[in-house]
Amino acid sequence: MAEIVRFAPSPTGNIHIGNARPALINWLVAQKTGGQFILRFDDTDAERSRQEYADNIAEDLAWLGVTPDRVERQSARMEAYDAVAQKLKDMGRLYACYESADELDRKRKRQRARGLPPVYDRAALELNAEQIAAYEAEGRKPHWRFLLDQKSVTWEDGVRGTQSIECDSVSDPVLIREDGTYLYTLPSVIDDVDMGVTMVIRGDDHVTNTAVQIQIFELLTDKVPQFAHHNLIINASGEGLSKRLGSLSIRSMREDGYEPLSVAIFAVLNGTSESVQPLADMAALADLFALDKVSRSASKFDIADLVHLNARILHETGYDAVAGRLAALGIEGGEAFWHAVRGNIERLPDVKDWWSIAHEGLPEDAVEKDPADADFYARALALLPQEPWDETTWKSWTSALKSETGRKGKTLFMPLRVALTGRSHGPELAAFLPLIGYQRSVDRLS
Structure with missing residues (x-):
């Protein structure tokens, strides 16, 4: 059945990853069923609602890959609410x-x-x-x-199974309210009726509201939508997320360089029977997700898990997918560079550090060379091949150095890595050495 679903945020702040969860789940259900996804702004609170927040929400959803089939504003539908209120x-x-x-x-x-x-x-x-x-x-x-x-109101919840609430x-x-403004409950039901919503998917903090809304639905129409209440995302200390937590906003994650796909995957799969895992695209996420996989227990947000997922996705990302974004960071024609460093970054902006190391100079916090390795560095410099270099240069150089000095393993490779990059870990030097080039290598070994 083609489901008509909706996401109804209040434009009173920027959305965070907890808000992204119902938005994404609703959109995925619409995609899987060939249905419609409605973005409906709950902006009846004129004092707190802001156009800038509505614009930001739409922009953040688009960044995640969520594109609405319809956009509605409750503030434009007051006459409809007034008419139903008078009827009641x-x-x-x-x-x-x-x-x-x-x-x-x-x-x-x-x-x-x-x-x-x-x-x-x-x-x-x-x-x-x-x-x-x-x-x-x-x-x-x-x-x-x-x-x-x-009376008792019972419904079959798409996530929680049979639910029943005693309304007495x-x-x-x-x-x-006293000032004549509406709480969300009545406008939400009226909109769902008028817009033909067939499934209401939202957080399980709304379970107790459902019995009330079902009774209103039954008064207004003979078609009550199906309900599905997913678990909420909580922070590391077990508290619910809030728009006041700017660090968890989708906007801040964008600015911090996270991949939209990793944020989407984490928001959807965390707290389900599926493991949080890299996927090719949103279509793959839609194929994998199902409401019956959602746990009833709260889903805990740990930034370390998102960082890990983000890194895994970047490690598998081809150059064409990031070329434009690399150019925006000042990295032009960097296909060889990308393939050399992508396995050593957690977020895309991390490439700037490696680009600087390859093409400019060692970082200010570079690991210092051990003075005891002075003779080793002199031999390394003497055996350094002339250009042109390619990915075979590293092996031929270190093989000659191994034969000359008797060093092998970490005692051979680590001093070279420290001298050439200022780091004790990083990209495979077979690919990274040609990016540094002969003259910079000479300068750093000297």
Whole structure:
């Protein structure tokens, strides 16, 4: 079945890898089923929503490879929400409440003290016209709650299996604030109905909201979408991710030089029965992913795991795929260079250090040569072949040096690596030596 799915971020900040997870999962489901992916901005909060964040979200998703079939804005659909809200009021399913936040808090505390669940007692349903007039004379404005059917709501979750919530243990939810603005619940359902959404895929922090939304769906339409609640990504200390954590934003990962494919793979496969592994492209990720592979346990984000995956992907990336990006870093015509160094980088910007070592000079923090190796370096310099050089030069040079000095293994190769690169580890010198060239090699061995 071709699924119509949606990702509905609030443009109140940049998205992070935890937000990317539902976006990617929804998009992959649409790709696998030949369906549609809707990017729907939940921008009804006029004070906090910003166009720049909406633009950034769209840009970040495009960088990940997620392209929407439709883009919608809830702020453009207020008339639709108002019409349904009035319908629910006329049906008696949306009712006005005048309690202040402090009054509600005191009421919950009294319920807890009596060992009762802090569920709203529906006192507002008992208000008469005189009481309502008195509240309004005080300047109070009502918030509006949805009158739940106090029944059990059951659905077959695409990730969690059979789920059931007893609605008599849930407070009637507030759908409209005192200032007349909507909480996300009602606009979300109305949009899903109007846009023909067939599957709602989101984080499992929304499980308890589902019973409420199913009841609203049943009032508005005879087609209730399927629900699937995936596990959340948490940080190393077990806390949920937040837009305030800029270091985990997709934008910062872009700026730090991570590959979009590695971020996408990590966001999707971490916390599933599949291992986090390099894949050729997003099509391969779509083939591998399925909702029934998602774990019910939270998925822990460890930057070291992403770095490792990113490195593995780069190590297998061909030159044509990075040529333009290398040029943007000031590295032109670097195919031989790329193949020499790609196995020793974790993120693409790391190539700049190796380019500098090959073509300019040793790094400021270069490992110093051991003075005890002075005679060895003199013999190495004497035996250094004249150019032209190729990938056979290293072997012929070190073979001659081995015969001359009797050194072998690490005692032969490590001093040369330190002298030539200023590093104790790095690219295979058979490929890297021709990039350094004869004159720089002479200077560094001297």
